[in-house]
Amino acid sequence: MSDKTCDLAITGGMVIDGTGKPRFKADLAVAGDRIVALGDISAYRAKRTVDATGRIVAPGFIDAHTHDDNLLLRHPDMAPKTSQGVTTVVIGNCGVSLAPIALDRAPPPPMDLLGGQSDYHFGSVADYAAHLKSNPPSTNFAMLVGHSTLRVGAMDDLARPARPNEIARMEARLDEGMRAGAIGFSTGLFYPTNSAAPTEEVIALAKIAASHGGVYTTHMRNEHDGVETSLDETFRIGREANIPVVISHHKVAGVKNFGRSKATLAKIEAARATQTIGLDVYPYTAGSTVLLDAFIPSAARVIITWSKAHPELTGRDLAAIAKDWGVELLEAAKRLQPAGAIYFMMDEADVQRIMAYPHSMIGSDGLPHDEHPHPRLWGTFPRVLGHYARDIGLLTLEDAVHRMTGLTAQTFGFKDRGEIRLGAYADLVVFDAATIAARADFDHPKEPAAGIDHVIVNGETVWRQGRATEGRPGTVVRRVGG
Numbered sequence: 001m002s003d004k005t006c007d008l009a010i011t012g013g014m015v016i017d018g019t020g021k022p023r024f025k026a027d028l029a030v031a032g033d034r035i036v037a038l039g040d041i042s043a044y045r046a047k048r049t050v051d052a053t054g055r056i057v058a059p060g061f062i063d064a065h066t067h068d069d070n071l072l073l074r075h076p077d078m079a080p081k082t083s084q085g086v087t088t089v090v091i092g093n094c095g096v097s098l099a100p101i102a103l104d105r106a107p108p109p110p111m112d113l114l115g116g117q118s119d120y121h122f123g124s125v126a127d128y129a130a131h132l133k134s135n136p137p138s139t140n141f142a143m144l145v146g147h148s149t150l151r152v153g154a155m156d157d158l159a160r161p162a163r164p165n166e167i168a169r170m171e172a173r174l175d176e177g178m179r180a181g182a183i184g185f186s187t188g189l190f191y192p193t194n195s196a197a198p199t200e201e202v203i204a205l206a207k208i209a210a211s212h213g214g215v216y217t218t219h220m221r222n223e224h225d226g227v228e229t230s231l232d233e234t235f236r237i238g239r240e241a242n243i244p245v246v247i248s249h250h251k252v253a254g255v256k257n258f259g260r261s262k263a264t265l266a267k268i269e270a271a272r273a274t275q276t277i278g279l280d281v282y283p284y285t286a287g288s289t290v291l292l293d294a295f296i297p298s299a300a301r302v303i304i305t306w307s308k309a310h311p312e313l314t315g316r317d318l319a320a321i322a323k324d325w326g327v328e329l330l331e332a333a334k335r336l337q338p339a340g341a342i343y344f345m346m347d348e349a350d351v352q353r354i355m356a357y358p359h360s361m362i363g364s365d366g367l368p369h370d371e372h373p374h375p376r377l378w379g380t381f382p383r384v385l386g387h388y389a390r391d392i393g394l395l396t397l398e399d400a401v402h403r404m405t406g407l408t409a410q411t412f413g414f415k416d417r418g419e420i421r422l423g424a425y426a427d428l429v430v431f432d433a434a435t436i437a438a439r440a441d442f443d444h445p446k447e448p449a450a451g452i453d454h455v456i457v458n459g460e461t462v463w464r465q466g467r468a469t470e471g472r473p474g475t476v477v478r479r480v481g482g
């Protein structure tokens, strides 16, 4: 006798629960936004049923590293993410967050990765969060407050360390952000808006985030020749501010650093003995950001992702453009500015070594406002599950899922997310392990993944059989237990 009702039943599937343990056969019952039964759900009469026979049922993926602050506002269906099975995004990475700043001029690079002046109009994190509360997106989101955003809002000259009164202003804004629900503080110490900040300036701000139980995430000062020195700086910030750190998109870039991930991972492993350190990685040997002279000489290939000066050249190789113009690469780059680019600058063996490191989370680092984006925006999660887990066997499917669900929820302190168990939020993805694959590539970067059947956020379906639904159940996710 069915004496209880539930909103949704998912039947016949194999559950990979996000903890890393082996899959098991189980049905699920969902009522409201929670999983209310797992295994035998015969006591429930379901209002609607998803047949998951022959499919994997996993926790919805958490994108550990995004620049989706403005995508949540402009394209609330979040199709680049929900199409991959992503149900929660961590925003505000690399020192760049849309809030808190109301800009009265064009955003300096790399803040232009999120949009133009008119997009930066939230003077507080509370305003930004309130806007999304009344205009909810399809995915959940967790907010980081960016150091570059704070610096641009507090300083008239970014090319020097902040003065005590400027640090006080940044501390007050970060404090407001943490009170409004931000999970922590991010830096992009590599970037011109952030690079003049000495370690002590970062420590002062990280202490504010720590006082609210936050995390510190960092696009480090150097991911090329100086990567190990940058790791030391990152560890010092974590120790002196007494804050958990997350190393963003860990990589060793440039031909002469190929193989160096052996040393960086050993260093991270040693430091983990005395402090809390996490990291994220994307599954590609090419990176992407604004077009920067510093990256051009060490890249094997550069593709233009957008150009204000020459939008018609988007998607073309910088080398071909330079040849057409009869100029050197750096001169061609200068004529394209402001612009964005993809840089082939890593070794596949390093990417695999970092991905297989037990504490590495998967994060896309996708750039949703680029005209011809890096395929990681649409392809990261299915590429890990299809190419790296199934096709080449770098990870078991259970381990791969863990790095995009349970591990990520644990690292960021997301309560009742990232795992399938009784009482957890019903953030779920139903996919076909045999066919899941990224279809986005460097030539066709906006293709949705293959093999994703259903994506459910807080009990509501947001992606079904290749299409976004009208569902907008996304909510802010806070950090618990910091």
Ligand SMILES: [Zn+2]
Binding pocket: 093, 094, 188, 219, 248, 249
């Ligand atoms: Zn970054």
